[in-house]
Amino acid sequence: MKVKIENLVKRFSDNTAVDNFSCEIESGELIALLGPSGCGKSTMLNMLSGILMPTEGKIYFDDDDVTYLAPEKRGVGLVFQNYALYPHMTVLENICFPLEIQKVPKEERIARAKKMAELVHVETMLDRRPGQLSGGQQQRVAIARALVKTPRLLLLDEPLSNLDARLRIEMREEIRRIQQETGVTTIFVTHDQEEAMSISDHIVLMKKAVLQQYAAPQELYDEPMNSFVADFLGNPPINKTFGVMNRGKIVLDGGCEVAYPKAVDLDDGHRVILSMRAEAIVVEGPSEAMAEGVIEQTYVMGKEVLAFVKLGDFSVRAYIPAELQLTKGQTVKLSLKNKGVFVFDEETGERLK
Amino acid sequence: MEKFKANFKLSMVFVYILLIFGAIIMIFPFFWMITGAFKTTLEINLFPPVWIPSSFNLDNFKYALQAAPFARYFINSLIAMVGSVSVCTFTTILAAFAFSKLKFPGREVIFTLLLALMMVPFEMLVITNYQTVISWKIYDTVWALIIPFTSSIFYTYILKGFFDSVSDSLYYSARIDGCSNWKYLWRVLVPMAKPSLVTIILLNAISRWNSFLWPMIATINVSNRTLPFGLYAFVNEGGAKTELMLAASTITVLPMIILFLFARKNIVNGVARGGIKG
Ligand SMILES: Nc1ncnc2c1ncn2[C@@H]1O[C@H](COP(=O)(O)OP(=O)(O)OP(=O)(O)O)[C@@H](O)[C@H]1O
Numbered sequence: 001m002k003v004k005i006e007n008l009v010k011r012f013s014d015n016t017a018v019d020n021f022s023c024e025i026e027s028g029e030l031i032a033l034l035g036p037s038g039c040g041k042s043t044m045l046n047m048l049s050g051i052l053m054p055t056e057g058k059i060y061f062d063d064d065d066v067t068y069l070a071p072e073k074r075g076v077g078l079v080f081q082n083y084a085l086y087p088h089m090t091v092l093e094n095i096c097f098p099l100e101i102q103k104v105p106k107e108e109r110i111a112r113a114k115k116m117a118e119l120v121h122v123e124t125m126l127d128r129r130p131g132q133l134s135g136g137q138q139q140r141v142a143i144a145r146a147l148v149k150t151p152r153l154l155l156l157d158e159p160l161s162n163l164d165a166r167l168r169i170e171m172r173e174e175i176r177r178i179q180q181e182t183g184v185t186t187i188f189v190t191h192d193q194e195e196a197m198s199i200s201d202h203i204v205l206m207k208k209a210v211l212q213q214y215a216a217p218q219e220l221y222d223e224p225m226n227s228f229v230a231d232f233l234g235n236p237p238i239n240k241t242f243g244v245m246n247r248g249k250i251v252l253d254g255g256c257e258v259a260y261p262k263a264v265d266l267d268d269g270h271r272v273i274l275s276m277r278a279e280a281i282v283v284e285g286p287s288e289a290m291a292e293g294v295i296e297q298t299y300v301m302g303k304e305v306l307a308f309v310k311l312g313d314f315s316v317r318a319y320i321p322a323e324l325q326l327t328k329g330q331t332v333k334l335s336l337k338n339k340g341v342f343v344f345d346e347e348t349g350e351r352l353k
Numbered sequence: 354m355e356k357f358k359a360n361f362k363l364s365m366v367f368v369y370i371l372l373i374f375g376a377i378i379m380i381f382p383f384f385w386m387i388t389g390a391f392k393t394t395l396e397i398n399l400f401p402p403v404w405i406p407s408s409f410n411l412d413n414f415k416y417a418l419q420a421a422p423f424a425r426y427f428i429n430s431l432i433a434m435v436g437s438v439s440v441c442t443f444t445t446i447l448a449a450f451a452f453s454k455l456k457f458p459g460r461e462v463i464f465t466l467l468l469a470l471m472m473v474p475f476e477m478l479v480i481t482n483y484q485t486v487i488s489w490k491i492y493d494t495v496w497a498l499i500i501p502f503t504s505s506i507f508y509t510y511i512l513k514g515f516f517d518s519v520s521d522s523l524y525y526s527a528r529i530d531g532c533s534n535w536k537y538l539w540r541v542l543v544p545m546a547k548p549s550l551v552t553i554i555l556l557n558a559i560s561r562w563n564s565f566l567w568p569m570i571a572t573i574n575v576s577n578r579t580l581p582f583g584l585y586a587f588v589n590e591g592g593a594k595t596e597l598m599l600a601a602s603t604i605t606v607l608p609m610i611i612l613f614l615f616a617r618k619n620i621v622n623g624v625a626r627g628g629i630k631g
Pocket residue numbers: 012013015016017035036037038039040041042043044191
């Protein structure tokens with residue numbers, strides 16, 4: 001099912017949790033709703049599920065306006081961060097519950113619940129209660145319960161945040177598998193960029209109630225629309241430097257000149273942010289040098305060496321080939337690749353180049 | 354270390370002596386009542402006292418049941434207790450749900466006012482309840498024993514405390530699954546609150562069973578009396594023999610003792626958890 005969100009606004013008495021949010025989600029996609037804590041992700045999800053009513057704007061499921069529709073009429077499945085399983089019911093009873101409410105005959109609902117339990121691999125623990133399950137198993141039961149009524153839209157609110165690092169990776173692949181097997185349009189909330197990058201078809205990146213960018217993971221990484229997006233994605237974090245334009249060159253604070261060709265036509269005196277991914281910086285490469293820096297520190301990491309290079313006031317991470325044998329204090333020539341280097345307006349954070 | 358151990362042991366001995374002493378004080382009246390109920394007139398008046406009655410026949414019980422309509426009292430007590438406790442539990446559940454989970458204007462104010470009512474002593478309510486009972490024309494009927502006790506702010510408060518502790522995400526999950534408030538209450542909240550509910554029901558049942566003042570005021574006909582008042586009247590009016598009084602007392606408290614033995618864990622847990630007074 002397609003989801004269309006138009007100019008959605010949610011205001012609580014004193015603050016705006018979601019501001020003028022618009023996007024269209026294609027049918028059958030797995031969407032990650034990504035952003036730092038408190039940016040309005042849960043609020044967004046709750047408006048889609050019908051728990052919260054928007055202040056302004058519209059939500060469409062396919063062509064139906066569901067903005068003010070009651071939650072039970074929307075046909076959504078929701079998995080909460082704490083799973084919200086009914087503690088007094090067994091796993092089977094939990095999964096059956098939505099069907100029981102819909103008055104599905106007993107035999108049919110047990111059959112459907114068992115099929116769901118198989119899909120999420122909890123078929124061997126149908127008689128246990130939630131208290132007797134591990135976090136990962138509880139999560140899968142919660143997903144089965146959300147899926148059993150064949151929702152048109154599956155919503156997951158930080159379903160992995162209670163799990164340990166290994167289980168998280170396992171479970172996110174599990175979610176991807178279940179989503180692909182059922183083909184249900186899915187939106188899942190996370191504040192972990194790696195999680196979002198690894199399994200989603202598209203990412204909705206939010207900051208302080210505002211949609212920053214809606215794109216495929218790779219596009220988000222390669223073509224961030226503003227400096228927030230560039231900062232948010234990537235590991236190690238992107239190198240962020242500040243400077244001012246002077247005769248086609250970027251003069252970083254502290255006096256280092258960077259002759260980045262793409263930035264030549266920017267006006268003199270324009271304050272900019274130059275953001276460079278570590279892998280986009282070439283040290284002592286064959287191409288023409290764009291800046292000079294001083295090696296501050298090197299760390300050998302297997303076949304590569306991670307170096308901190310001083311550029312003006314800033315210390316940037318770059319990878320250098322091990323055979324170069326560079327040492328601390330040495331001056332090196334740097335060039336920048338086309339991909340992974342961005343120039344933003346310092347004031348607005350908007351992408352310039 | 355050795356010394357510490359010795360000290361520790363000594364203090365434990367002391368504690369146990371105290372506990373045993375306390376237990377004897379608590380148990381002795383029951384022991385005296387139950388054994389006394391089997392004694393003959395001679396045995397009960399002997400000094401030094403006879404500890405174990407010579408025979409365990411049920412004559413005293415028979416006589417006591419003949420001397421006053423205890424069977425009738427028993428049934429009245431039972432009807433009054435079951436009637437008021439079941440309705441009260443129902444209203445308590447509904448009220449606790451409303452005050453805990455439903456949003457309506459003035460919710461906090463209303464609840465605070467209701468809580469404040471708990472400070473009015475029961476003895477004062479007796480007067481207004483009496484007038485109500487008279488004007489409703491249910492004076493000296495079983496309804497007078499049931500209707501004034503069909504709601505309880507105190508138990509509502511306890512249950513609301515439990516409902517408050519249930520995460521809202523459970524509620525929203527259920528709503529999204531198509532569950533109405535009503536179904537959510539009975540299918541999810543109430544089963545989850547079972548331990549709290551059992552405690553509330555037990556405490557309520559015990560206090561209904563033992564209630565004395567109100568049945569005395571609200572009934573006049575002998576056939577409408579409940580056990581505690583009936584027992585009191587039996588003792589006062591009849592100038593009855595001690596062993597018959599003890600037999601009657603045993604009949605009165607026996608159901609509560611049985612109830613307590615079965616539900617001991619629930620009562621203790623509930624009291625410990627909720628800080629409920631008796
Ligand atoms: N019921 C409410 N009343 C008032 N403000 C609220 C309410 N719910 C959320 N907010 C505010 O709205 C903003 C967004 O909250 P939201 O729960 O959507 O954040 P989130 O992105 O889910 O954060 P997290 O990752 O920590 O879960 C926050 O500033 C929060 O304080």
